[in-house]
Amino acid sequence: MTNGAELLVAALENEGVQKIYGVPGEENLRTVEALRRSSIELVVTRHEQAAAFMAATQGRLTGRPGVCLSTLGPGALNLATGAAYAHLGAMPMILITGQKAIRSSRQARFQIIDMVSTMKPLTKSSRQIVSTSSIPAIVCEAFRLATEERPGPVHLELPEDVASEPADGYPLVESSAVPLPVAAATTLDQAAELIKQAERPLVMVGAATSRPRLGDDLATFLARTHIPYFSTQMGKGTVSGTPDDKITDLWLGTAALSERDYVHRAIDRADVIITIGHDTVEKPPFLAGRGPHKIIDIGYTAPHIEEVYVPDIAVAGDVSSSLFRLGNRLEGQLPNASALLGMRDDIQARTLAGSDATTFPPTPQRVVADVRAVMPDDGIVALDNGMYKIWFARNYRTAVSNTLLLDNALATMGAGLPSAMMAAILYPDRRVLAVCGDGGFMMNSQELETAVRLGLNMVVLVLRDDAYGMIRWKQAVDELPDFGLTFGNPDFVKYAEAYGARGTAVSRTEDLVPALNAAFEGGGVHLVTVPVDYSVNVRVLVEELRDQLDWADDEGEA
Missing domain, CATH: 3.40.50.1220 (TPP-binding domain)
Structure with missing residues (x-):
């Protein structure tokens, strides 16, 4: 006899879902068991936030919703940042959370959070499934909403008792493509x-x-x-x-x-x-x-x-x-x-100035140039959020669409590594590089274990400045005292090795390109760490633009 969880999983299979990312819990064990008996692979992550970032990135890169899974309460709340990431970034995804039984309350209010209301402002739709008969239509509608312009996340909550409820005789709903309207x-x-x-x-x-x-x-x-x-x-x-x-x-x-x-x-x-x-x-x-x-x-x-x-x-x-x-x-x-x-050459020459600097630690311009040198045209660079994002946005050249993944909407830290993992899953034959600051990397660094367990081929470049560098830059621009933004770091090489990955620490600027190439050629998960010299931030992005930029027309411009 089919139950509600099995009908939900069958409806997901009907939508073409091949992988679900998440963390099992007591309240979604029926769904986990249904997944075990299905064609869908359950990819267990070490934190629900990473699962949400992975699902969102799948939606971003393929146009089809990625799916993530959590239990109730604390697990579901851990999906909230990923939901906002997809909502602001227009990435289609489906979030499925568990809940205590709704027809009884044997555990009173233990762990219960109103996640339907919590997720409403972070999603295109948030609803609780209250009967098995409605599951096929609800899932079909969720995928339609997630992909419809403007794309985004949709949240479904499956209570324990509905997951266990008999669900025979309810046919799946076939979705049909709806053409986009055209402009007048x-x-x-x-x-x-x-x-x-x-x-x-x-x-x-x-x-x-x-x-x-x-x-x-x-x-x-x-x-x-x-x-x-x-x-x-x-x-x-x-x-x-x-x-x-x-x-x-x-x-x-x-x-x-x-x-x-x-x-x-x-x-x-x-x-x-x-x-x-x-x-x-x-x-x-x-x-x-x-x-x-x-x-x-x-x-x-x-x-x-x-x-x-x-x-x-x-x-x-x-x-x-x-x-x-x-x-x-x-x-x-x-x-x-x-x-x-006619303005192009001068704009780009001024923007790219400093890309060949040989000082150590390397400048962010040099880091961008070195990354560009090791990445083929179809290689994918996934950025976390930090000061380096501005430098990559200004200086990194692309030739193939969607090969530089950055977030300038929610602009959350912690998304770079999971996003790169998703790219490595989707494109196993392409070079994939996560670029993270030390602050953002440590927010989801536990997912190195997930990447190793999945056998992914990818490189993680950790730029170390022992601080929250972008906010430190803003602090300096506002002429405020340097305060409250520095921290210590682990030995990143040993840290990577503890998860079963390999690690390399770069101690000379000229060694960064060889280290990255060797990491890619070695396969598997490899972390490369290098200090970065952010002292150029104020000089290049503030002082030079203020003092040296000539706003008068150059000869031959227009």
């Missing part, structure tokens, strides 16, 4: 007319361009129009292109700061900015009120109006369709398309 032709006409009139057009690619469904359509649009582009942090690496197809020749840089970086010279000069897939959960890539920009927003849904973002034209609908139809209206009709392209 009149709106596309208005957008095309404004772009044709532009003297200095510019494209910005944002977080939503990372959707797998967008494929090569973004690169095709840029190739057809020849308009230079820049990216937001989460839009970085979403345009596939090689030097051979000239797409990368149109890239001006990444807006890792909100203003007054070198790339903002082009942004401030632009008279029409076409934003593609911009999501205002990101820290603003530019302040829309600063200049005379006209903004055309191309997105899957209508844009959110913010103090720093008020589009003049909103093109809402399937972005692939919008780009194709807009390209038809613009191709060969933009004599000023490349007006800002």
Whole structure:
């Protein structure tokens, strides 16, 4: 006889789920047993937060929801940060939590938290399953909601007694694909007319361009129009292109700061900015009120109006369709398309300055350059959250879409290692590197054991400054005393070895590239640690931009 937990697992199989990440508990043992007898692999993690980050990253990279599992109360609460990570980052995922029986209360209020209410503001939908008959429809609807624009997490709670309840005779529900709506032709006409009139057009690619469904359509649009582009942090690496197809020749840089970086010279000069897939959960890539920009927003849904973002034209609908139809209206009709392209070489030269520094500890610019040197075009770099994220956003070049994974929405620490683990599971034949600060790494470092147990091939680069480096930088910028942000660290080599991984400590700048290459070539899980010199943060990102950046037009710019 089938029970509720078995029907739930069958419905998950029906949705194509192959792996579930999580931590078993007393209240989800029926679900765990159903998984044991199913085709779905249960990947046991060492903390529920890591399971949620892994499930969210699966959704981000594949477009299909990853699934994570926990028990009630404390285990379920540990999923909350991962739910927020997926919610702000628009990553489809399903969270399944256990609960005490709802028809009796033999343990009174022990461990009981109202997780349905707790998860509501962190998800697209949060609901308790109260009868087995509803399970097939609820699961089908959960997957639809999770993948529907704007994607995100959906939470389902399965109480113990419903999990044990007989569930024979309830057929599974087959989902059907729902085509995305397309933008109105009149709106596309208005957008095309404004772009044709532009003297200095510019494209910005944002977080939503990372959707797998967008494929090569973004690169095709840029190739057809020849308009230079820049990216937001989460839009970085979403345009596939090689030097051979000239797409990368149109890239001006990444807006890792909100203003007054070198790339903002082009942004401030632009008279029409076409934003593609911009999501205002990101820290603003530019302040829309600063200049005379006209903004055309191309997105899957209508844009959110913010103090720093008020589009003049909103093109809402399937972005692939919008780009194709807009390209038809613009191709060969933009004599000023490349007006800002003359600024590219100077912007990039100034941005990349210091990448060849030979001092030890290495500067963050040198670390980024060395990582780029060891990663093939299809290699995946997953960043945790820290000071280095700004440097990778500014300086790291990509040629294949979705090969630089960073979070500029929730911007939580602790996600880098689990995200890299998920990438290594999905792409076992590609080089995968987690880049973590010592602070963020230690927040989920226990997952090294999970990575070793799963037999993953991946490298973890831990940048050590013995401090919460980004906040220390902010403290210095605000001219506050250096206080409260330093800590001690373990011997990272011995720490990795204790989990069954290998470890290497780099003690010379010129040894970082050989150490990373050797780690990849050796296979398995390998941790490489190197100190980093963040003394350049204030000088390069504040003082030089303030004192040396010439905002006057350079000869031949436009």
